[in-house]
Amino acid sequence: MENNVSGGATFFGHPRGLATLFFTEMWERFSYYGMRAILILFMVTDTAKEGLGLDSETAGAVYGLYTAGVYLLTLPGGWLADNIFGQRKAIWYGGILIMIGHLLLAVPGSTTIFFAGLCFVAMGTGLLKPNISSIVGDLYPEGGAKRDAGFSIFYMGINIGSILGQTLVSLLAEKINWHYGFGLAAIGMFAGLVQYRLTQNHLFDIGLEPKAKDKSVADEKSSPLLAVIFVVTLVAFISGLQFLGYIDLATARGLAEAVGVLIVSVTVFYFAYIFIAGGLHEEERKQVFVIFLLFIGAALFWSGFEQAGSTLNLFAFQHTDRMLFGWEVPAGWLQSVNPILIVILAPIVGALWVRLAAKNMNPSTPVKFGFGLILMAVGFFVMYLAAGYVTQGMQVGMTWLVMTYFFHSVGELALSPVGLSATTKLAPRKYYGQMMGIWFVGASLGNLIAGLFAGEFDPNNTAGLPDLFFSVVIFGGIAGVVFFLISPFVNKWIGNHN
16 A cells, blocks of 8 residues: 655654644643543542542542543554554544543533543544554654654654643633533644644545555454454443443442453453464564563553552642742643653654664663663652651642652653554554554553552541552562563564564
8 A cells, every 4th residue: 555655745854644643643632631630630629619529549440440441442443443444534533532522521510421521532532542653653664763753753742732731721620610621621622633634635545444454464354353352342441431420439449440350351362362363473473472561561651650640640739839929830730741841852862762773772672661660660759758748747849749750751751652663663464553552551551550549549648658659669660670681582572673
């Protein structure tokens, strides 16, 4: 299939289609991260102040279940694009579902409508997220460091949208009305849909046809068994989240833990099936196993990093002195530190990878993962120190969270865009969209764990905070060292795709 991405106008020296994807993702992330910045705060706010009035354990479980679902549904989203819609239509339909979801969240007074809105956003993101990343990879059929740099620029779009969303949505929600914030998120997704529709011609024919219909893989049909797995995953998530609107919310934690078991079970079964009966040759099996290892590393990283929207957001809301020149900064604004740093550092890191590659000094993918995990652990060590002051009855300054987000941001750049790029390089063509979905399922598991961590956050009992944060330091540091140690073996399996 001809892509025709070379020649003509460029976007920072990259194919012009990257701009289409950059701005679509920017507005989608505006809506997602803007809403995420206020979600757990809205849930723990008293009903007298137009919140849901949930305790932190229940709110953390609901938050974890929702954010896990957002990324879990990228697996069926990737399958639907590969076999039915094609990546381009999946992005369009996904954006529409996201917009509907945010509009439902903007409706006050109904718990049932609230959970329905979360379902729509999760389903829409499951369609849009893996497929827009797949098309970014297809813009660079040559692969290499250029593709890594392209993903770093794409990452800038994610984080510009995050900055705008977390700043504007938080301001509107915390200072005026929570539901106005959700409504602004819907407007952001609408802007992304308009932009995508007007500029998608720059993608030429990339993503128009499902991968399974591509002549190069026409003889390699995806098994109907996988379709059954994905449908069960979709139905289980939607049913579980929607049931929260009807049953006692005290069961939310148990339901979140059950979804965690579902995520692990589906992932292990999926990899086992692909590895054994997926019709792969020996080289492809090695590459799929590497993707499995990257999945584990990503899940561990996101389980710490994504506490920004849960545990660390509650810490900012309840234990941080946010007064600045006599005005209290919205807690959600501190969420913007990470994307601001990413926008500043992403082009530098992207250029660094290219320069190091030119000198044959570019660190391998597993080594970059090791750095990412250790930096995540260092960030939580900062929070461990801050929590020590909180146990003495003090409020701490915003600088502690800023320092934590700095270490997490550098770790993110070492791991996330590199993991995305590696997955596009290593994924067998007939499972391309599904493997992108698996990458985001790692984020799903990490988000769920992050939500369950938030359930351990008791604003009335701060004695356990240092131990809570130090536990993340331990597992993050150990995981990072393990990736360093296994890197020589993994590099052999990656081969020329490194």
